[in-house]
Amino acid sequence: MVTDQGADGATATRAMADFLETRWRGVRHVFWGSQLRQAQVTAGLHLELFNVDRQLRFQGDDPQRAGVLKVPVAVEAVAQP
Amino acid sequence: VKCDIAVVGSGLAALVATRALQRAGRDPVLIWPGLSSLYFLYATVDVLGYANATTPEPVEQPLNGIQKLIADDPEHPYALAGSAALQEGSSLLLEWLREAGFNWRGTLARNLLLPTATGTPKPSCLVPASMVAGDLQRNEPIAFCGFDGYQDFTPELAASNLSRAWTGGRRTVTAVRVPVPGIKPDRLFTSIDLARNFEDATFRREIAGRLRRAVSDDKARLGMPAVLGLTHDTDVHAEFEKETGHPVFEIPTLPPSVLGLRLFDRLRRHIQESGVEMIWAAPAHAAEVSNGRCLRIHLKSAGRDQPVEARAFVLALEDAVDGAGRAGTHTIRDPFFHQALAHHATPEERTDESLFQPQPFATIGYHVSDRLQPVDEDGRPLASNVFVAGGAIAGYDPTGIKARGGMAIATGYRAAQEAMAA
Numbered sequence: 001m002v003t004d005q006g007a008d009g010a011t012a013t014r015a016m017a018d019f020l021e022t023r024w025r026g027v028r029h030v031f032w033g034s035q036l037r038q039a040q041v042t043a044g045l046h047l048e049l050f051n052v053d054r055q056l057r058f059q060g061d062d063p064q065r066a067g068v069l070k071v072p073v074a075v076e077a078v079a080q081p
Numbered sequence: 082v083k084c085d086i087a088v089v090g091s092g093l094a095a096l097v098a099t100r101a102l103q104r105a106g107r108d109p110v111l112i113w114p115g116l117s118s119l120y121f122l123y124a125t126v127d128v129l130g131y132a133n134a135t136t137p138e139p140v141e142q143p144l145n146g147i148q149k150l151i152a153d154d155p156e157h158p159y160a161l162a163g164s165a166a167l168q169e170g171s172s173l174l175l176e177w178l179r180e181a182g183f184n185w186r187g188t189l190a191r192n193l194l195l196p197t198a199t200g201t202p203k204p205s206c207l208v209p210a211s212m213v214a215g216d217l218q219r220n221e222p223i224a225f226c227g228f229d230g231y232q233d234f235t236p237e238l239a240a241s242n243l244s245r246a247w248t249g250g251r252r253t254v255t256a257v258r259v260p261v262p263g264i265k266p267d268r269l270f271t272s273i274d275l276a277r278n279f280e281d282a283t284f285r286r287e288i289a290g291r292l293r294r295a296v297s298d299d300k301a302r303l304g305m306p307a308v309l310g311l312t313h314d315t316d317v318h319a320e321f322e323k324e325t326g327h328p329v330f331e332i333p334t335l336p337p338s339v340l341g342l343r344l345f346d347r348l349r350r351h352i353q354e355s356g357v358e359m360i361w362a363a364p365a366h367a368a369e370v371s372n373g374r375c376l377r378i379h380l381k382s383a384g385r386d387q388p389v390e391a392r393a394f395v396l397a398l399e400d401a402v403d404g405a406g407r408a409g410t411h412t413i414r415d416p417f418f419h420q421a422l423a424h425h426a427t428p429e430e431r432t433d434e435s436l437f438q439p440q441p442f443a444t445i446g447y448h449v450s451d452r453l454q455p456v457d458e459d460g461r462p463l464a465s466n467v468f469v470a471g472g473a474i475a476g477y478d479p480t481g482i483k484a485r486g487g488m489a490i491a492t493g494y495r496a497a498q499e500a501m502a503a
Contacts, residue, residue, distance in 0.1 A: 002237040009200055009241025017437065024436040031428045036408040036442060039432065043440055044122045047480045049333050051130075051203040053437040057137050058201075058246060 010059045017056055020046065082360065084110040086500050087378065087391040089365055091115065092399030093123060093486060094471030094493035096348050097170055100177050101497035103357055111352070112360045112380065112389065114398070124307065124333030124340035126174070126486030127479070128167070128189060128206035134439045134481025139204040143487065144168070144189040158477045159484075161453060162491035170494030171487075175207065181351040183344075184210040184315045194218055196304060198234055198332050200225075200242030200254075204483060209340065211309060211318040214302050215330035222253035224301040224327075226292055229260045233272060233334045234306035253298065259291040275308035276339045279317055289324035296327065307331035307340045314343055363387060368394075368417035368464065375464035378417060393500035396447075396455075397470040397493055406445060406473075413445055415473075418455065418463050422446060422475070443478040452499045453492065466503040470496035 001012040024042075031039050046052045085108040088099045095111065102109040128143040132150065140146040147167060151160040159167070171189055178185045187193065187207035194202045194217040202217050215223075223243065225236035236256035244254040262284060264270055278284045292303065309331055310317030322329045333340050353359055363380035369388070370376070377390040396417065406413040406422055408431075413423045423445045425431055431442040447455035447469050454462040455469050470492040471477070477492075479485035 002235060002241060008245075009238050009243075010245065012238055013199060013242060020436055024432075025434065028429055028432040028434075029427075031431055031442070032408045032410050036431065039440075040442065041121050043436060043443075044480060044485075045335060046436065048122055048127070048483060048485060049124065049335070049338075050197045050199045051201040051483070052199060053481065054131075054137060054203070055199055055201040055242065055246075056437060057135070059242075 013052070013055055013059065017052065082110065082387065082389045084108065084358070084389065084391045086110075086393045086395065086497075087112055087389050088395040088397055088497075089114065089378070090395075090397035090399060090471060092397065092471055093126075093489035094399065094496075095395070095397035096352065097174055097490050097493035098395045098397050098470055098497040098500075099352060099357060101170070101173055101494050102501065103352070103355065104173065105497075105501060107501060110358045110360065110389070110391070112363060112365070112378075114364045121336050121338065121341065122485060123344055124338055125195075125205040125209070125212065126171075126187075126207035126490070127204070127483045128171075128192075128487030128490075130192065130204035130483025131481070134478075139192065139194060139202070141192060142190060143192055143204075143206050147487070156476060158474050158488055158492055161449060161451065161474070162488075162495040164491075166495035166498070167487055167491040170490040171207065173494065174490055177348070177351075181347050182315070183347065186210050186213050195330075196223070196239060196243050196247075196332065198239060198306070198334055200239035200244075200246070202243070202246055206487065209314070209331065209343075211307075211314060211329070211331045213330065214328040215304055215332065217247055219302075220252065221328070222255070222298055222301045223304050224255045224257055224296045224298065225304045225332075226296075227256070227258045227306070228275070229258055230264065230268065231261070231270065231275065231306070234332065236304075239304065239332075253301070255296075255298070255301070257292065257295040259288065259295055262287045271337055272306060272308050272334050272339045273311065273337050273342075275306075276311040279308055279321070280310050280313055282320070285317065285321055286324055289321060292325050292327075296325075299326075302328040302330060304330055304332055306334045307338070308334075311339060311342070312346075314339075360387075360389070365416050367419075368467070370418070370464050373462070373465050375467045393466040393468070393503040394464075395468050395470060395493075395496045395500050396473055397489075397496065398473040399471050399489075415447060415455075417467075420447075420455075420457070420463070439478060439481050443472075443480060444476050446473045446475040446477055448475045453496050454499075466500070468496035468499045468503070 227236035240256035
């Protein structure tokens, strides 16, 4: 969407989330055996690798009104322990 | 097989437990039930990203955050393991990573804030050195770099999201794409293909040249999908920074995750080369208990039953792909004691209606004693010499608080200490 249709990131992320949510509602009735494991991996990928739950929280329902993250002030480089 | 202490699992909890036993002079055997979840979910070691599953405010100081979490919720797996186990286990892991040839950074005192592949800032604690330049607490502009035809990283999406989140549009975040030499854009190729190619100096210099021309801002740091070398990543990253003339940071991608592969393959090989015996691809199907002690566990190995006898057992199952639980349509049972870990009238009760909310299935697992022994309904240990670590502990849900690595380290380390004392 961002590359083909020139949508902004928040709109594209919301569209991806809506797609994933719809699919989730369709498949959550069959979560046993290996399907349950697959569900755990799917949730882990989007929430842990991408942090999409926080992206959605932070951009809100209206992509045009997305907020700005409070980033802590820069500190010295991280020391190797 | 007869051994001193048997560790069952293939995730970080199992590796940390095995390493802790080895370093303490014990003789562990590592039983590997199947493909590791490291491949899928580990890129960094996240210790505590958020104080709870819903707050948008990241945790700045993970160790302090965990001490508060332990005080507030004495049933949390971090509380069961104790913050000392996290501290000692993390030191053990960092020392091991160095010995195994990794270059990792970070301390429990402070989180880094790194952009994910969707351009979302995410707090992480211990990370490969090749990711550090992405820290959003630094001010230099960022250029996300993608490749024509490579579908697992969209630089434009990352740039648009990060630009808004990080700066409200004030700092410069851009996106560039370059063609990959030798690969036609209509061919499907993965992170592994790219990572292998990046070990070739000619290929790498060609890409570096294309990026130098594409990125106009001399001060920009380059955010790349994590494909900078499959096995010689430390050298490849350093060379590539010189060749592009920019600081470069890697960003974890969808499976196949090169960061996960590097971590898992090298640690597994290292622990084997340092003398730990491994039993491969053998799922456990029963524990033999007598007079309150587990005498042996039974594995299904090459189609036959293989008993493993040990003085103590660490069940360090990651639960996502290791099969900690056998999930039927209504009941989820554990593979060792055949206890019902959860009952559901319908399978939908295992999940939330939304994928982006905490999932009930994540918290299913063994209830454990204060020594991490699995217990029955009355709180009595099922076997006094069995200890649980990782995702197989009830109430263990690292997803929302972004704590998968830290929870695995803390419980793995603590279970190993208890197994030695058993």
